Amino acid sequence: MAEVTFSNAAREMEVYGYDSVVKSHCRMCHGGCGVLVYVKDGKAVKIAGDPDCPINHGTLCSKGFGSLQLAYHPDRLTHPVKRVGPKASGKWERISWDEALDCIAERILAYKEKFGSESVVFGYGTGRENEAVIYRIANILGSPNVLTAGHFCYGPRICTGIITCGTNPIVDYENFPKCIMVWGNNVTISNADEYKGEPFSVALDKGAKLIVVDPRLTRPAARANVWLQLRPGTDAALALGMLHVIVNEELYDKEFVEKYTFGWEPFVKRVNEYPLDRVEEITWVPREKIREAARLFATTKPAAIQWGVAIEQQINCADNDRLLMFLMGLTGNIDAPGGQVLNRTPNIVNVGHFGAHGMLPKEQVAKRLGGDRFRLASRFAIIQPKCVWDAILEGKPYPVKMLFFISSNPVITRANAKEVYRALEKVEFMAVADFFLTPTAELADIVLPAATWLEMDYIGDFWKRHGYIVPRRKVIQVGECRSDHEMLNDLAHRIGQGQYWWDNFEQALDSILKPMGITWNEFKELNYVRGEVKYYKYKEGGFSTPTRKFELYSTILEKMGYDPLPQHREPPESPVSTPGLYTEYPYILITGARSPGFFHTENMQVRWLRELHGEPIVEIHPDAAAKEGIKEGDWVIIESRRGKVRQRAKLALGRDSRIVAAQHAWWFPENRDPGHGWDESNINILTDNALEGCDPAMGASNIRTLLCRIYPEKKEGGRP
Amino acid sequence: MKKHALIIEEYACWGCMACETACKQEYNPVHVAHAVKYLSVRGDGPKLMNGKLDFLWRVNVCKHCDEPACIKACPVEAITKREDGIVVLDQEKCTGCRLCIEACPYQAIGFDDEKQSAFKCNLCYHRVDQGLYPACADNVCLGHCIYFGDPTEIEKKILEKRKRRGGWRENHPQGTEVRDRK
Numbered sequence: 001m002a003e004v005t006f007s008n009a010a011r012e013m014e015v016y017g018y019d020s021v022v023k024s025h026c027r028m029c030h031g032g033c034g035v036l037v038y039v040k041d042g043k044a045v046k047i048a049g050d051p052d053c054p055i056n057h058g059t060l061c062s063k064g065f066g067s068l069q070l071a072y073h074p075d076r077l078t079h080p081v082k083r084v085g086p087k088a089s090g091k092w093e094r095i096s097w098d099e100a101l102d103c104i105a106e107r108i109l110a111y112k113e114k115f116g117s118e119s120v121v122f123g124y125g126t127g128r129e130n131e132a133v134i135y136r137i138a139n140i141l142g143s144p145n146v147l148t149a150g151h152f153c154y155g156p157r158i159c160t161g162i163i164t165c166g167t168n169p170i171v172d173y174e175n176f177p178k179c180i181m182v183w184g185n186n187v188t189i190s191n192a193d194e195y196k197g198e199p200f201s202v203a204l205d206k207g208a209k210l211i212v213v214d215p216r217l218t219r220p221a222a223r224a225n226v227w228l229q230l231r232p233g234t235d236a237a238l239a240l241g242m243l244h245v246i247v248n249e250e251l252y253d254k255e256f257v258e259k260y261t262f263g264w265e266p267f268v269k270r271v272n273e274y275p276l277d278r279v280e281e282i283t284w285v286p287r288e289k290i291r292e293a294a295r296l297f298a299t300t301k302p303a304a305i306q307w308g309v310a311i312e313q314q315i316n317c318a319d320n321d322r323l324l325m326f327l328m329g330l331t332g333n334i335d336a337p338g339g340q341v342l343n344r345t346p347n348i349v350n351v352g353h354f355g356a357h358g359m360l361p362k363e364q365v366a367k368r369l370g371g372d373r374f375r376l377a378s379r380f381a382i383i384q385p386k387c388v389w390d391a392i393l394e395g396k397p398y399p400v401k402m403l404f405f406i407s408s409n410p411v412i413t414r415a416n417a418k419e420v421y422r423a424l425e426k427v428e429f430m431a432v433a434d435f436f437l438t439p440t441a442e443l444a445d446i447v448l449p450a451a452t453w454l455e456m457d458y459i460g461d462f463w464k465r466h467g468y469i470v471p472r473r474k475v476i477q478v479g480e481c482r483s484d485h486e487m488l489n490d491l492a493h494r495i496g497q498g499q500y501w502w503d504n505f506e507q508a509l510d511s512i513l514k515p516m517g518i519t520w521n522e523f524k525e526l527n528y529v530r531g532e533v534k535y536y537k538y539k540e541g542g543f544s545t546p547t548r549k550f551e552l553y554s555t556i557l558e559k560m561g562y563d564p565l566p567q568h569r570e571p572p573e574s575p576v577s578t579p580g581l582y583t584e585y586p587y588i589l590i591t592g593a594r595s596p597g598f599f600h601t602e603n604m605q606v607r608w609l610r611e612l613h614g615e616p617i618v619e620i621h622p623d624a625a626a627k628e629g630i631k632e633g634d635w636v637i638i639e640s641r642r643g644k645v646r647q648r649a650k651l652a653l654g655r656d657s658r659i660v661a662a663q664h665a666w667w668f669p670e671n672r673d674p675g676h677g678w679d680e681s682n683i684n685i686l687t688d689n690a691l692e693g694c695d696p697a698m699g700a701s702n703i704r705t706l707l708c709r710i711y712p713e714k715k716e717g718g719r720p
Numbered sequence: 721m722k723k724h725a726l727i728i729e730e731y732a733c734w735g736c737m738a739c740e741t742a743c744k745q746e747y748n749p750v751h752v753a754h755a756v757k758y759l760s761v762r763g764d765g766p767k768l769m770n771g772k773l774d775f776l777w778r779v780n781v782c783k784h785c786d787e788p789a790c791i792k793a794c795p796v797e798a799i800t801k802r803e804d805g806i807v808v809l810d811q812e813k814c815t816g817c818r819l820c821i822e823a824c825p826y827q828a829i830g831f832d833d834e835k836q837s838a839f840k841c842n843l844c845y846h847r848v849d850q851g852l853y854p855a856c857a858d859n860v861c862l863g864h865c866i867y868f869g870d871p872t873e874i875e876k877k878i879l880e881k882r883k884r885r886g887g888w889r890e891n892h893p894q895g896t897e898v899r900d901r902k
Contacts, residue, residue, distance in 0.1 A: 004851055188863065
């Protein structure tokens with residue numbers, strides 16, 4: 001009998017008679033895992049992790065394994081269409097790429113002429129490695145308005161990272177942290193950004209201690225040495241409490257503080273406003289546990305913080321990120337092996353340069369929607385969605401006439417979904433590029449068929465901060481689908497930007513790689529390229545901040561007119577900030593716990609993945625369920641001041657009984673009505689987007705914690 | 721004869737469901753609506769386990785028992801145990817009487833309504849016989865908790881891992897599958 005071997009590509013080829021195997025780079029999340037794509041008769045037939053890829057080491061998540069079913073899905077849009085009935089009528093007619101792009105180009109130029117470039121808003125959803133190309137077309141056009149998830153997802157880590165220590169610090173799993181503090185993240189489920197669950201698991205198997213900060217008992221929390229079960233939205237107070245211990249017990253790295261930080265004294269003063277009795281009262285976490293976690297984190301070296309988006313979709317977004325960076329920095333773990341590294345990308349054209357931010361005229365920058373209010377976000381070309389909805393619905397401060405959403409489904413993913421829907425119904429012209437006719441696309445005038453990662457050449461992880469770039473190689477062609485990059489390159493020529501673009505996108509890839517001295521064709525023969533690996537870079541040149549120090553006291557925020565030191569702000573709705581409302585809506589609703597298989601609104605129609613979670617689930621503590629007459633499996637109505645939706649009840653311990661946890665991003669592609677059930681279980685029907693409730697610097701919408709009531713859909717309980 | 725066992729250390733399972741999806745990819749063409757599923761991952765808790773609040777993921781798949789109750793229950797000898805330990809259910813021979821489904825103590829056998837026969841994980845013997853790992857065990861797992869090979873070797877590896885993880889986990893419910901091996 002044959003010897004059995006791991007990840008044996010050569011044997012797979014022989015046994016299954018595949019024609020070829022292509023190394024590529026998955027993008028079922030933000031991108032990131034090396035993959036092997038097996039091909040037979042011109043079709044991709046099997047996906048596997050690439051054992052040579054240093055990011056995933058041959059493993060792959062459920063989303064990656066679902067790639068083929070996504071690419072070959074019978075419902076995929078495979079040619080451009082234009083709407084021939086009213087919005088959301090589901091009446092579409094096939095058109096050619098030329099007709100589609102000419103029509104979009106004509107609109108862009110007409111609106112620019114009549115209302116100014118700022119009336120044309122481009123947008124994307126979660127990062128799909130198309131960011132730089134979308135910014136490029138908008139900036140050259142002269143529109144300062146690119147609507148992204150950047151205000152409350154990853155963007156804040158980049159912005160606060162840059163102003164605090166020069167870049168976003170990334171966990172150095174390669175050198176095995178000995179203590180990992182997971183904060184508002186379920187990395188083995190989500191696997192997004194620079195982080196995959198696999199290296200995290202390996203570090204734990206090597207004996208790393210584990211601290212988990214989460215209101216819910218996740219599996220990592222169940223495995224943790226210390227689980228800090230905080231009241232939702234009090235992350236800043238908890239971090240300040242831990243810093244209080246580290247400062248007052250002198251557990252910090254004294255050399256680092258003395259030589260490399262700015263603002264130590266005012267920082268200590270601020271920290272001392274958060275003694276543990278106050279922090280316990282705010283966070284509901286016992287002071288002994290806070291002390292235990294702070295000591296464990298500060299005294300185990302190296303240590304790292306595995307952070308997630310949950311800390312950013314809050315009113316304390318920027319301060320949460322900064323405080324966690326302070327924990328990394330003061331314990332001496334910044335840029336330390338096995339700590340949190342400020343990586344260098346390979347020597348290529350960077351995203352900022354490729355995004356042509358320098359080409360946006362100053363007078364157009366000044367017109368950025370909400371730019372005078374959310375000044376940190378605006379500095380990084382990020383805007384707050386509500387500013388766009390207001391501009392459409394009320395024409396203030398000027399009318400927005402056109403939206404072009406590429407890989408975005410804001411009807412489901414942005415706060416106050418009903419308002420989003422109204423804005424999209426009203427906007428004069430909307431183009432969308434997507435795989436499917438989503439609830440957002442159903443409101444568009446023209447929809448363009450976007451390529452999946454299997455259908456494009458690209459420099460994978462171009463925008464990331466882990467220091468790698470990996471070739472994504474085109475394997476198949478589906479219908480007339482085109483990559484976002486190719487379609488925008490083509491569109492750019494049609495709106496008079498030809499001189500700044502290329503004859504085909506391969507030339508753009510060549511230009512990105514040019515500083516490294518290689519072409520796309522040479523790069524695609526490689527497994528990956530890594531930037532220079534060097535630790536403690538700040539000891540030579542300082543940090544890339546105005547003071548060249550690690551800024552505890554932010555000189556940039558001070559100049560912008562913000563509190564230069566982090567603070568705790570109560571969530572806009574909470575038992576503390578709105579006690580009256582709390583009597584009517586007596587549960588704290590947290591949203592957005594991740595499920596494997598889905599990436600926000602994606603993959604709901606991919607059968608292998610949807611089978612993992614058939615229905616939206618709301619987790620309720622058994623005591624609360626008993627009080628409200630809710631039984632396991634009941635359809636439950638979750639209601640806030642903004643509206644109500646239904647999700648299926650799961651009774652679960654491992655949370656405070658005052659907390660209810662609902663899933664996000666639900667819509668129902670199997671519902672053939674053009675609305676596809678967008679308002680049935682969509683948790684953003686309940687969330688608020690009032691600007692006063694957003695993070696003052698980043699504009700992050702506070703969608704993670706609000707107040708709700710719950711009751712069975714049918715008074716007698718039972719299934720409908 | 722080399723022994724072939726599939727052992728899942730549930731303590732280290734994160735519920736990422738990569739194994740479940742890899743299994744589907746192996747057995748179901750992308751277009752086929754009627755899919756078979758040999759393996760499933762489900763959450764257990766959070767609830768009290770051994771007096772402690774805990775939450776584990778459970779992987780439900782045939783354990784290829786040493787003395788399989790399903791073999792004894794099958795009246796037509798559709799289930800056999802190979803010399804290497806793999807228990808194979810032959811869907812062609814199966815008459816659909818469902819006695820094996822009742823007999824299995826792990827609820828690891830399903831019923832295929834279309835073929836009117838029982839089905840279960842045959843440990844990808846078509847791959848194993850060709851020198852390939854079973855689809856779920858071929859280095860897909862984000863927690864590296866799926867082991868395939870000689871059961872004695874596997875248990876050694878798991879024990880080494882537990883030691884490295886440190887003593888504090890000794891009091892913790894391990895949730896590790898232990899095969900009913902004699």
